[in-house]
Amino acid sequence: MNASTAAPDRDAPAASRRAQEARTAWTVYASLVTLTLLSVFSAAAGQAAGRVLVVTWALALAGAKAALIGLFFMHLLREDARILFLVGAAAAAVVVLAGGLFPDLALRLGAGG
């Protein structure tokens, strides 16, 4: 096999993978736009549902959008273990540190705050 025919053969799987990624990007983009519009309209419609529900719903939609961007656009879905460990450690640290605020939050809620 000469060089001129070998190069396209080697590149074909990569080109196919990139085409698949482009199609996935369109789907993820459409999902992100839909979730954004849903968060705007549901926030306006749901103010009577109570503050905990409104905040939880808004943050859940934001979390879903962040997950889509992280998993597909930032490729965490197929990232190697070192990077997953880095991101996991940071996410765990944020959860633990923010979680440390909850006793104060519970105290304020208990006092009617």
Next chain:
Amino acid sequence: VTTAGATATAETAAGRVGIWAFLVSEIMLFGAFLAGYVMTRWGSATCRLGAPAWPRDGHEAGLALATLNTLALITSSFTMVRACLAAAGGRDAEFRRWLGGTIGLGAVFLAVKAVEYALKISHGLSPNGAAVLANPGLGVFVSYYFAVTGLHGVHVLAGLIWLAALAQASRRRGAAALAGAVEYAGLYWHFVDVVWVFLFPLFYLV
């Protein structure tokens, strides 16, 4: 795989670890601001978390601008993905088109943010504005708003400078030679988008 190819692959992998380590430090930075913000608003009598804290004056216009900005940033993330794919495939013209779109949308984001700041200030909603002085409890919310969205805006501006440098470099070296660098810039740009994804509901919807 050639020795040069293996070296380039190893450099790209090491670079990804490096850029992710940087992004992790950014997660901690924005995480600290947002945790403080949530706690402050939860305990506030003036701007309790659970309903938009903005006074009615100008809130709808501000929300419309912020929604437009959210869509601009999300679209720029999509165009950035396409730019990365074009660079990896060595398609120069396509790469410059998608990267130009990303830069344009980032510039739109900053321009809309400037208009929104002007709108807020015209309604007395600045740390020293009339509406805030008349309602001191609102000052904490307004200060958080300018501090955190300003910090995010600086990150967008830094990203735009990075992307513009890549666009310039691609004219000399071609997109394929920059595929690794474009991937790093893309990761940073998507991170900036993720931060805004959380700022949008926290500052405009709840």
